[in-house]
Amino acid sequence: MTGYALRRLGGGLLVLFLLTVAVYALFYVAPGDPAKLACGPRCNPGQIQQVRERLELDAPVLTQYLHFLQGLVAGRDFSSGTAVLHCDAPCLGLSYQNSSPVTELLADRLPVTASLALGSMVLWLLLGVGTGLLSALRRGGTTERVLTGLTLAGTATPVFITGLLLLMVFCAYLQWLPFPSYVPLSEDPEQWAWNLLLPWTALALLESAKYARLTRSSTLETLAEDHIRTFRAYGVRERSVVTRHALRGALPPVIALTALDLGTMFGGAMLTEELFGLPGIGQLLVHSVRVVDLPVVVGVVLGTGAAVIVANVVADVLHALADRRVALT
Amino acid sequence: MTSEEPAGTTGAAPDLLKPDLLKPDLLKPGRSVPGRPQPDPLVEVRDLSVAFPGGAGAFPADGGGAGGGDAGGEGPAAVQAVDRLSFSLAAGRALGIVGESGSGKSTVAAALLDLHRGTGAQVSGTVRVAGTDVRAADERELRRLRGGRAAMVFQDPLSSLDPYYAIGDQIAEVYRVHRPDVSRRAARARAVEVLERVGIADAPRRARSRPHEFSGGMRQRALLAMALACEPRLLIADEPTTALDVTVQAQILDLLHGLRAETGMGLLLVTHDLGVVAGSVDEVLVMRGGRAVEHGPVGEVLLAPRAPYTKELLAAVPRVDAQPDGRALRGTRAGRDGDGSGDGVLLEAVGLRREFGGRRHRTTAVDEVSLTVREGETVGLVGESGSGKTTLGRMLVRLLDPTAGTLRYRGRDIGTLGDRQLRPFRSELQMVFQDPVSSLNPRRSIGESVADPLRAAGDRDDARVLRRVCELLERVGLDPAWYHRYPHEFSGGQRQRVGIARALAPGPRLLVCDEPVSALDVTTQAQVVGLLGELQRELGLALVFIAHDLAVVRAVSDRVAVMRGGRIVEEGSTEEVYERPRHPYTKGLLAAVPVLDPEVSAGRRALRAVA
Amino acid sequence: MAEPSRPRHSAPARRAVTVAVAVALAAGATACGPKDTAAGDGAGAAPAKGGTLTVLNSAPQTNFDPARLYTSGGGKVPTLVFRTLTTRNRENGAVGAKAVPDLATDTGRPSENATVWTYTLKDGLKFEDGSPITSADVKYGIERSFAAELSGGAPYLRDWLVGGESYQGPYKDKDKDGLKSIETPDEKTLVFHLKKPEGEFPLLATQTQFAPVPKAKDTGTKYEEHPVSSGPYKVAKNTGDGEHLVLERNPYWSEKTDSERHAYPDTIEVKSGLDSAVINQRLATGAGPDAAAVTTDTNLGPAELAQISGDAGLGKRVGTGHFGYTDYLAFNPKVKPFDDPKVRQAVAYAVNRQSVVNAAGGSALAEPATTFLPNGEAFGHTPYDPFPAGRTGNPAKAKELLKEAGHGNGLSITLTHSTAKNFETGPDIATAVQEALKKAGITVKLQGLEDNDYKEKVHSVDDAPGLFIGGWGADWPSGGPFLAPVFDGRQIVRDASNFNHAQLDDPAVNHEIDEINKLTDLKAAAVRWGALDKKIGAQALSVPLFHPVYKRLYGKDVKNVVISDWDGVLDVSQVAVK
């Protein structure tokens, strides 16, 4: 199993490498001159040239890319003008826009995105797994219909609609909740949760349907398995048959899926962050893409990519750990 | 047993069901065991009927939920799985319920614990088990009965245990259900105790391992342990050994025997295998199409059967000890001496070897095997699961590429040919597969399936193809009119016939049959084996007959090779191997085969006990 | 392009704009003049010191470095920390559109022909660390704005100061007396030497580049994390790269030296990165701290406006801002068929300004424009309409012209716009124009470009499209920075952003611009700018569409709201919350 994980992660590194190449390529062809954008609205050619040199944009892409890699493994030095800024490995370079180290930018945003992802995860698991389980047990009944209907509606509505509705209702009309603005967990846990409640809900509503379906189907699958019959045939209460055996059997895929979704969410839930004004990684990405801030974009993509890949591996391993019948090859 | 629709086994000729055979007096339970006053029999079944609503098929253990999701559309309106069945079982006695798939035997077993509750099955009649009126009992009573007074052991030991929990814990859980006052650790102790009892070595440690870490036999033992945990008065065993190899099967049966002797609990053994019944029960109830055909002491039923159906069953059972009389597949060996070319050697494998898996953990399935097949002869290949016989068979027809060794077909090395050069030989080497379900494409009509090889061979003349296909279908005993029907419309036996027809289509010289009948009921088995025999004689085919059932192999083969762990441990003429086995493994195998004569099997058991 | 009051980059910001633009009319169709912004002046009671002011913004205060900010920072957050030689007159309406002394004792003393400007610093000026502010600090602040590391500022210093074009900033250029054209004969005096007469130098001197920076404390690109304050507040906390700021009083700032900033609140907390819809919603709701909140970069959008105009209470809390800005259709006569004046005129006639105004958020948020210069006296606005087409356009007249131009049987052209969802260069205006031109038999193919692509294209000399939607805003309220960059033939730049879309190089125009720049009497100058505008307008090089109006909503406890016509921003330095 460790061997498997290591092999996969090795492959992951390769994937990440390809990712950086892909992004560099994309930006090479994409329009918009970073130098001009970084220089400001009205720069004369001379200035733009200076900026271009400073950002190394005059060098051939290959050189830029190599330096980037070098920074990644060995770190790089930049000039702040007055002093030398050392950016040690893994160095993702400095933002074109405001010369702050990309790693710092990411570090700034990570807590937000993490809070968002983890929080909503808890919610969507409660919501999704609960619903799924219920509809699996009340199969064909009205309960199931209603529940599935609700969760479907959840997936059917784009998050920016759900989100806005939530804002309107809970913040504007009822004023039960504050308009979300990120408060660091370290500063004030209560406010933290309070402020994130809506974004969490919005995301959870979106995700839970998937989980409801998954839980439902895999619970049914397990209930159809022979060992369930065994315990029934041995007089075990239906309740504990379901909770102890059926649910246990239904969980592995759910766990795996959770890992995967978390992975992607660490890439930032762009729409949500944008809508609720949460300074997360997603927002950073949207912004940076628009102003062609290559180092930041590469940084985010690398981060996201890493998250996704790790998530993939973790998902497989978890799945295998949880369900011994799964073979890792 | 994979998918035989219940109806599928109204197989035998209708005239076998003479009404007079079903005279109630024949079926009176007491009748066969006279002078045994039973005030309160352990099991009392009266007029039990079970019907499944449409779409369900019979009780799945009889093949309803077919393997390979593709089988079966919806079933007929409703299936009468059990029809007004009555019997009783006295405490401490053992009753064997025998029948082919669809006979409803497992349905009966399930009915004893009313496992049909809430499944939509329509049950009528009365069932009393250990003093409980099962059908009237409320949930609590029922739970107390289930596992407490009557425990059940199922066919597939792997899937019957929860893969996620340690075996000990599962047993403990069940134990505590019936002994709520017992502490967890006491329950665990109990689990270890029973595991020891069923002969699990190092029980305290093994109790903590999960099912997938156990071998098939150990799992079945574990299930038995679970059954024993609460000292039930009745043990219901539904095909307890079907999924096991002969040797293991023997051990389990012995264990069962021992347990009964020790605890004095009653046993209700459901099986399709008369051999299994012989050594393990006092009475036998033969079922068919949901009805009792014959009921009596095991000796009488097996040795002096009354009901023609029973007779037919017995006749169909191949005997490992039988003298080679009307051998089904005994090749005529015609023309073998005829052409001098390599004294008729058709296919010759020398030092064949096959490995699986990547660099790390690679396993050797077939190891330095050499085998010769002559024109028109039948070579039997026996071995237990995992002995590599199937791998070898597939290599012989080049479905698998040998890792090493040479494969000569009529002197020409075909072991290393690529797909293209292989084409000309493909038609000459064909195969009949084990699973009648997965071996036919569920989405193509049987006619198409049979026509494929012809078309692939480049025959563009549809008329001719159609004609040939119809001939073939007819030859294997199917109605050409069924050309356009789909596999799921047929019974297992019929499907196997289609498989044979498809194998014959290209006009092969050698046919490798991989467990061709092991998925079929005995009667059907006999018919298919018969068919193969006729074909061989007609077409002068050479056959490689792969099977785990020694009896079948004996019945069909000129020569026999015994495989184990990828090697051929013994090879020789059928007589030599069966009458004078040299290799201890072969001896063991033969000794393990259940025999129909209760006396003999008792003797065998004694021997095994000593050994 | 110069739109001081508006960060154009981040997505939120962009939507902000949309919304922003939206706002004005709650205060009413009645009033778009400065006067009625007084509607803002809070709930009567005189403003008092104390309390915490919350600023809700969509764009984070990245670039919190005086060298990198494009303009005076208007009434925005930077003005609380950076003092400059001169600054905007912080009063409502038109009067706000002029420069007044800040660090300096006066707005500058020009030499005879306005090529040399002299300033004297007030007494008792101190940085937040108590050290005195000297002329050298101001000079250094300007010098560092030449460094490539700190690019972002407006081009004027480079263009005007002698040697400015070649100076590389103090980091590269180690010469101890730095930029020679700025002399500091003593601790208090600064003398600027310009290449040519610039009567508007006092207005330039309002830009943050003129804020003092103590050389010892300069940390280059990291300076923005904690710029040294010369103003009433200092940076107490700066997290998330300007995402969240906490400003506290700067004990060394004294009211005596600063007549412009009131600094009523004790603390100012800036929260940014918010969706503009959310910002307005919060201001409207005014729950908790939001009651004492304002925004400096978000305005009411059409939707919010429609909703607020129904609500008297909210209506009172909306201020109207004007900022010298014009949105127009820009022609590139180098591209056929726009080389033909008749075609350009036809387009001018066909445009339906009503639809365009509506697309821009309605009459409350946009005023139809027929002149290139914005409609403020400081700009020298002189009303004229060379191609009178009425409210909804004059298709008939357009058809006529087309026939004359030989396009009798219809004409098909391409209109380039940005796909950014802003109200000015975005799709909405484009479709409105398209629809209107249809009536005149002109088939318009829309070419929407991703915002970067759009800017790249329309600002390039060589592949600028023939017709695109453009906008121009003033760097300071005067005709100069409005007409010169767009119509001065000597400002056609190849390897940088070119704003002279028509690539007009008319000696007469160029000469007139120089002449006006000589004037130090800005009133007189204004008149001539107006005249010049009219002259150019007749050439139909652009079709003015509308001048945006800004509606700024603020919290219910906010007092002393001042919105000057300098850039129409609610001046955060004047606001009181007690």
Next chain:
Amino acid sequence: MTSPQADAALPPHEVTPARKGTVWRRLRQRPAAVLSAAVLIVLVLLALGAPLLAALEGQDPTTYHDDLIDSARGGVPLGSYGGISADHWLGVEPGTGRDMFARLLYGARVSLLIALGATAVQVLIGVVVGLAAGLGNRLADQVLSRFTEVLTALPMLVIAISLTAIVPADFPRPLLLVLVIGLLSWFGTSRIVRARTLALKKLDHVAAARLGGAGPLRVARRELLPSLAAPVITYAAVLVPGNIVVEASLSFLGIGVRPPTASWGQMLSTATTWFRADPVYVLLPAGFLLVTVLAFTVLGDVVRTALDPRERSRLRIGTRAGRKEKPPKKEKHDVREKREKEAVV
């Protein structure tokens, strides 16, 4: 030895009817299926008939009606309920006064077109890649799965924005969106196909076909594809709604279809700010979107259950294992098949 006929005695006409029939029957038995199918048909008809219906109303989706909106109030439609009137059945659009009814219908065309188109692309690529991975050797499989990982790891938005910017402006936008969405999210399909292929490959009838002399292509065509159809179709039905939402989201981020073309997503994205001032403007496209997505999802679910034989004998206490049949190894990728778009969060 009894004659073969004995065993064959079971006449087919008495045994179970062919599967196709039953699937349709099961479908028809489900009211949900019928309802959602009906809804979809209506929607498609509306989309197709857009020009006619608009003409019937006497409006078109592009004409401005400045007289129908209150310019002084941000261009909110005059009259109640978004200006619903005899001339404008569903009111007019704020800011422009364009006819909502017409725009919604034309929008339906675009949205459905894009969603279906993208689905087609996803399915096509998915099947090809999945088959290749399933049939190819270990290496091919590894390469393909790595490749899909790269794509999954790339934030859809980045690519979308870059692509929309790179591609020449006169490239038909709906087609571009189809490609962007399609090319960036076919993993689910390929995973399903791969899993199924791996499973099918082990079945004897494939081996039999090879013995019969069939080449790889013939095997894929005759033995695999037919069995793949069902799962792919059902999965596709679930993809469509996902794609609709993605289109909406891309439009929300300003990289959707170009004006004056209407799509539900584009309408929604402009409508969001109008929640309170002109609810109708929001609710209409939102409603259409919701209904469509629901209909597709429900239909997809129903079709799946109808096609999946296991769904039936579920919950009945019984064993699936036959003699000597090993319990099926689980496919470790199954989870990923369940995933939908990431870009829409």
